[in-house]
Amino acid sequence: xxxxxxxxxxxxxxxxxxxxxxxxxxxxxxxxxxxxxxxxxxxxxxxxxxxxxxxxxxxxxxxxxxxxxxxxxxxxxxxxxxxxxxxxxxxxxxxxxxxxxxxxxxxxxxxxxxxxxxx
Amino acid sequence: xxxxxxxxxxxxxxxxxxxxxxxxxxxxxxxxxxxxxxxxxxxxxxxxxxxxxxxxxxxxxxxxxxxxxxxxxxxxxxxxxxxxxxxxxxxxxxxxxxxxxxxxxxxxxxxxxxxxxxx
Numbered sequence: 211x212x213x214x215x216x217x218x219x220x221x222x223x224x225x226x227x228x229x230x231x232x233x234x235x236x237x238x239x240x241x242x243x244x245x246x247x248x249x250x251x252x253x254x255x256x257x258x259x260x261x262x263x264x265x266x267x268x269x270x271x272x273x274x275x276x277x278x279x280x281x282x283x284x285x286x287x288x289x290x291x292x293x294x295x296x297x298x299x300x301x302x303x304x305x306x307x308x309x310x311x312x313x314x315x316x317x318x319x320x321x322x323x324x325x326x327x328x329x
Numbered sequence: 330x331x332x333x334x335x336x337x338x339x340x341x342x343x344x345x346x347x348x349x350x351x352x353x354x355x356x357x358x359x360x361x362x363x364x365x366x367x368x369x370x371x372x373x374x375x376x377x378x379x380x381x382x383x384x385x386x387x388x389x390x391x392x393x394x395x396x397x398x399x400x401x402x403x404x405x406x407x408x409x410x411x412x413x414x415x416x417x418x419x420x421x422x423x424x425x426x427x428x429x430x431x432x433x434x435x436x437x438x439x440x441x442x443x444x445x446x447x448x
Contacts, residue, residue, distance in 0.1 A: 211391070211410070213402040235377035235405050236427050238357060258354035272330070283332040286354050291330070306425055308355050 219329050220302050227321050229313055230329040241305040248296040252315035259287045259307045266301030338448050339421050346440050348432055349448040360424040367415040371434035378406045378426045385420030
């Protein structure tokens with residue numbers, strides 16, 4: 211039951227597209243991730259996913275439109291909805307999602323992180 | 330699927346100890362709340378609760394110690410653990426908790442908000 215300092219946790223890693231678990235509650239996980247470039251199209255059959263932008267600007271593509279998520283904004287992507295995150299410049303994001311969530315959802319590829327690190 | 334701007338939502342209310350629902354996913358809710366003064370001792374039998382401090386400083390008392398949570402830090406209070414939040418100056422907090430969570434947990438009193446507003 212110690213406070214988790216987001217700035218300290220963000221300073222502790224630099225790799226992209228590799229979520230780090232920083233908290234766990236009610237079967238959900240809080241993760242931090244740094245994104246840069248373009249991810250893969252995917253969806254999560256059973257999990258809604260929250261992207262909270264801490265630093266930078268996140269672009270979220272859907273099949274029918276593109277949404278820009280700026281610093282101190284969050285976006286909830288409902289289960290089953292195909293999405294593709296991207297970021298021209300590095301963006302730091304906090305994720306809230308079920309512990310069962312795989313970062314690449316229904317696809318498995320070089321971005322897939324089956325067992326995210328805990329920070 | 331529109332982004333939620335935290336600053337805009339915080340600007341939309343001023344009352345204390347009255348959580349506002351700003352997001353919902355996986356049976357969990359994201360709420361914003363402004364706190365000032367001292368709340369009541371309570372616990373949540375079935376729900377872990379996350380307090381993320383957006384602005385200001387939160388004091389969380391437990392029966393055996395007191396924890397200070399500063400801006401851009403979060404604290405997870407596990408289910409069953411008695412706690413009492415307080416804040417000398419106003420603090421803005423994001424909560425992440427199951428939709429079933431009552432703000433005063435196992436107690437009912439003048440602070441109790443059975444049906445939080447949605448913002």
